[in-house]
Each structure stands twice: as C-alpha cells, then as structure tokens.
Amino acid sequence: MYPIKNKWKVENMTLRTRHFYTSWRCTKSYIFLVGSFCFLMACILLIPNVSHYFTISTPIHVQEKLHRLLYFTRDTEESEESKESSFFRNNTSNIKKSSQKSQKKEGNAKVSRKASKGIQENYIHLHPYRFLINESDKCTKRTPFLLLLIATKFNERKHRQAIRMTWGNETVVPGVEVIRLFMLGVNEKVSNQAILSESRRYHDIIQQDFVDTYKNLTLKTLMGMKWVATYCSKASFVMKTDSDMFVNTEYLIKKLLWNVRLPKMDYFTGSIMTGYKPHRFITSKWFMPKEMYPEDEYPSFCSGTGYVFSTNVATRILSRSLKVPYLYLEDIYVALCLNKEGINLTPPPREDLFNIHTIPFSPCTYHSLITSHEVSPSTLLFFWKILQDKKHECP
Numbered sequence: 001m002y003p004i005k006n007k008w009k010v011e012n013m014t015l016r017t018r019h020f021y022t023s024w025r026c027t028k029s030y031i032f033l034v035g036s037f038c039f040l041m042a043c044i045l046l047i048p049n050v051s052h053y054f055t056i057s058t059p060i061h062v063q064e065k066l067h068r069l070l071y072f073t074r075d076t077e078e079s080e081e082s083k084e085s086s087f088f089r090n091n092t093s094n095i096k097k098s099s100q101k102s103q104k105k106e107g108n109a110k111v112s113r114k115a116s117k118g119i120q121e122n123y124i125h126l127h128p129y130r131f132l133i134n135e136s137d138k139c140t141k142r143t144p145f146l147l148l149l150i151a152t153k154f155n156e157r158k159h160r161q162a163i164r165m166t167w168g169n170e171t172v173v174p175g176v177e178v179i180r181l182f183m184l185g186v187n188e189k190v191s192n193q194a195i196l197s198e199s200r201r202y203h204d205i206i207q208q209d210f211v212d213t214y215k216n217l218t219l220k221t222l223m224g225m226k227w228v229a230t231y232c233s234k235a236s237f238v239m240k241t242d243s244d245m246f247v248n249t250e251y252l253i254k255k256l257l258w259n260v261r262l263p264k265m266d267y268f269t270g271s272i273m274t275g276y277k278p279h280r281f282i283t284s285k286w287f288m289p290k291e292m293y294p295e296d297e298y299p300s301f302c303s304g305t306g307y308v309f310s311t312n313v314a315t316r317i318l319s320r321s322l323k324v325p326y327l328y329l330e331d332i333y334v335a336l337c338l339n340k341e342g343i344n345l346t347p348p349p350r351e352d353l354f355n356i357h358t359i360p361f362s363p364c365t366y367h368s369l370i371t372s373h374e375v376s377p378s379t380l381l382f383f384w385k386i387l388q389d390k391k392h393e394c395p
C-alpha cells in the first residue's frame with residue numbers, strides 16, 4: 001500500500017519507537033524500584049507518622065507506640081512502689097521527679113534525646129491535662145449517694161438543659177443526694193465563653209484542656225475519674241453516661257443501688273458486652289489497628305452508654321491507666337483497666353435494665369428500666385412528663 005520509499009521510513013520509525021519504548025520501560029522499572037525502596041525506608045523510619053497520617057492515632061498513641069517499641073521491658077522493670085498513684089494529684093514536683101527518675105533509668109540504654117523526651121511524655125501522658133473548670137467544692141458541702149458523670153459536647157446545650165430538667169435533676173429522689181456533672185474538653189474553633197457562663201449559672205460542668213474529639217473520649221472519662229478521686233471520693237456510687245440517654249435515676253437508686261446485698265467496693269455494672277472483636281477495617285467508626293490492640297477479642301466490657309460503679313473503682317482505674325496503653329474506645333479502655341485490677345463486672349439483676357438501643361416508649365416500661373439510648377432533648381422532656389404523670393399507675 002505504501003510507496004516503497006515511505007515503507008522504509010515507517011519501519012524505521014517503528015523500530016525507533018520500539019527502542020524508545022523498551023528503554024522507557026527499563027527506566028520506569030528503575031524508578032519504581034528506587035521509589036519503592038525509598039518509600040520502604042521512609043515507612044520504617046516514620047512508622048508512627050504514617051499511622052498518624054491515616055488518622056489512626058493521636059500523638060498520644062504515637063508516643064505510646066514509640067514507647068513500646070523502644071522500651072518494651074520498662075514497665076516490668078519498674079517496681080510496684082513507683083506506681084506513683086500521686087500522679088493524678090496535681091503535684092508537678094512529683095511528676096518532674098519521676099520523669100527524671102525514669103530518664104535516669106533509661107540513660108544506660110542507648111537512647112536519643114528525642115526518644116527519651118517521648119517516653120517522658122508518654123509516662124505521664126494520660127494526666128497532663130489541667131482542669132479549666134473544676135467545681136472543686138461541689139462535694140465539700142454534701143456527700144452524694146450518686147454522682148452522674150455525663151459526657152457532652154460543646155453544642156449540646158439543649159441536651160444539657162433537658163437533662164437538668166429531667167433525670168439529671170439533683171432533687172429527683174427526695175432525701176437522696178445526687179450530683180450531676182457534665183464533662184467537656186475544649187473546642188479550638190469556638191470560644192469557651194458560652195460554656196463559662198453556663199457553668200457560672202448551673203455549676204454542673206467540669207472541663208479539662210484536651211481537645212474535645214471522639215478519639216479523645218477516653219480522656220473525658222478519665223477526667224471524670226480524676227474528679228471523683230480528687231474531689232468526691234466520699235460519694236457512694238458513680239454513673240458515667242452520655243447526653244443522648246434516658247436514665248431512670250429513681251429506678252437506678254431505689255431498685256439497684258439500695259439493694260443491701262451490693263458490695264460497696266469494686267462494684268461495676270451496666271450493659272455487659274461479651275465476645276466483641278476489634279474492627280480491622282479502616283473505614284469503621286470503631287476501627288482498631290492491630291498494632292494498637294493485637295488481641296482478636298475485646299474483654300467483656302460495659303457499654304459506655306451507661307455504667308455504674310462504686311466510687312473506689314474510679315481511683316483504681318485512674319492509677320491503672322498510667323500503665324495501660326491508651327485506646328480511644330473509652331468503655332473498652334475502662335474494661336482493660338478493670339481487668340488488670342482484677343475487678344469483675346457484676347451483671348445487673350435483669351437483662352433489660354441497661355439498654356444500648358432505643359426502647360419503645362410506654363410509661364410502665366420506662367418506669368422499670370435504667371437506660372434507653374438515642375433520646376433527643378425534646379423527646380426526653382416529653383417522655384419525662386408522661387412518666388411523672390403515669391408512673392403511679394404502674395405495677
């Protein structure tokens with residue numbers, strides 16, 4: 001088809017092109033190999049940063065991991081006496097001394113300055129946060145029977161208001177001292193002024209200076225534990241719950257906590273979840289990377305939607321938390337601490353008391369349960385009104 005002259009040209013072109021393609025392929029493979037090598041090296045050097053990039057973990061986890069990689073044996077080396085339960089008291093001199101001590105210990109191991117700084121931070125990582133609002137005298141004038149610790153977010157003023165008017169009303173059971181506290185971290189984008197004035201008005205908010213995010217929920221719970229241990233250790237029982245819950249405080253007190261057979265120490269109850277496995281899919285809300293939690297199953301835990309414990313447990317969880325690597329799933333983290341402390345979960349007397357889902361409303365069902373989930377502020381007010389009107393008719 002082609003004229004002879006052109007045919008030669010085309011064949012020549014094809015050959016050249018082919019040659020070009022071959023060398024391009026070689027170059028590509030070369031680039032690929034070199035690239036992979038560099039990437040691998042980068043990964044090895046920056047493992048913590050890689051996981052941080054995927055927002056798997058907070059800097060806290062990074063420190064924790066670094067700590068575990070570099071000083072795997074440190075915890076076992078530490079004697080029990082240096083447990084330093086005094087960490088959770090605000091004693092900077094103590095903290096400093098201890099860090100120096102641990103630094104000295106590791107001085108022998110060939111450690112870079114940077115790494116030993118990481119360790120130092122890790123060692124006190126769970127409790128470096130300061131109370132911005134402490135309500136430190138809430139418990140000095142009275143000895144509560146029940147303390148309600150409610151995890152809330154900044155923009156949930158309506159939730160808090162509804163809870164104040166319903167199950168969080170401190171006079172809900174006449175003759176029984178109840179104290180209500182909402183727990184908050186800080187929001188970097190919003191001014192704290194509204195919270196401060198709400199706090200001045202109701203005196204029922206405690207706040208620490210950690211950033212208030214889902215992954216920091218464990219910090220919120222630990223703040224509550226710290227508050228109990230520091231300012232209210234004479235209370236009898238504590239309930240930790242969420243702002244989207246219905247809680248039947250009266251039933252909780254009268255039917256569960258007044259039960260004389262209850263042990264007053266090391267008591268922990270709620271909706272017990274058994275046999276749950278870590279989610280290994282990165283897209284899951286409860287994603288848990290293997291390096292953070294290597295086991296295939298979680299210990300039995302009480303759902304964070306509402307659990308109740310005797311006050312001494314708060315102190316035990318708090319001191320144990322200095323040695324249990326941080327997990328952002330607060331209820332599982334608490335269970336890990338309890339496990340290590342040898343505290344068993346007590347099943348509630350009835351399975352249908354603590355509910356992690358929404359229970360269809362009827363006055364008599366709600367009269368004889370303790371928690372129901374996902375109740376909006378307006379629904380809560382509505383349910384409460386009906387319940388108060390009708391509860392006398394229930395068996």
Ligand SMILES: *[C@@H]1O[C@H](CO)[C@@H](O)[C@H](O)[C@H]1NC(C)=O
Nearest residue numbers: 086089090091092093094097
């Ligand atoms: C802080 O700890 C030091 C050393 O353990 C102790 O001497 C001091 O009294 C403590 N201070 C407070 C305010 O607890």
Ligand SMILES: *[C@@H]1O[C@H](CO)[C@@H](O)[C@H](O)[C@H]1NC(C)=O
Nearest residue numbers: 090091092129130131132134
């Ligand atoms: C802890 O102590 C430091 C300095 O001693 C002080 O600035 C801080 O306000 C204290 N925080 C609490 C919660 O007591």
Ligand SMILES: *[C@@H]1O[C@H](CO)[C@@H](O)[C@H](O)[C@H]1NC(C)=O
Nearest residue numbers: 090131132133134135136137
């Ligand atoms: C608690 O907060 C008040 C008011 O902000 C402050 O004056 C007091 O020092 C704080 N107490 C402690 C122990 O941090």
Ligand SMILES: *[C@@H]1O[C@H](CO)[C@@H](O)[C@H](O)[C@H]1NC(C)=O
Nearest residue numbers: 164165166169170171172173
């Ligand atoms: C709390 O309950 C008492 C009586 O049970 C009631 O008088 C008071 O108004 C309630 N408080 C709020 C904030 O609803």
Ligand SMILES: *[C@@H]1O[C@H](CO)[C@@H](O)[C@H](O)[C@H]1NC(C)=O
Nearest residue numbers: 057058209210211213215216
């Ligand atoms: C948790 O709080 C700390 C302290 O404020 C902050 O540095 C960190 O970014 C927070 N983590 C997440 C995942 O938000």
